[in-house]
Structures are given as C-alpha cells and as structure tokens.
Amino acid sequence: MKVLSSLKSAKSRDRNCRMIRRKGRIYVINKRNPRMKARQG
Secondary structure (H helix, E strand, C coil): CEECCCCHHHHCCCCCCEEEEECCEEEEECCCCCCCCEEEC
16 A cells, blocks of 8 residues: 555556545545555545
C-alpha cells in the first residue's frame, strides 16, 4: 500500500478504484486488482 499526499493519481490508475473513508483516513481500494491500494492521512 502506498501512502500518498494526494490520491488523485492513485484513483486514476484503474477505473475500478474507489475512494473510501475509514477512521479519518482516506483509502483507495480496488476489488478487481487488490494491488491498487493507497492511503492518505
């Protein structure tokens, strides 16, 4: 999982990426390709 200051580039890597907020952190997850993960905050 990458920790990034901006998730816009992580979200645009694949069209199945979704932005989700959990416990005050913003995550980009992808159910089709689980390697596409990123976290902010």
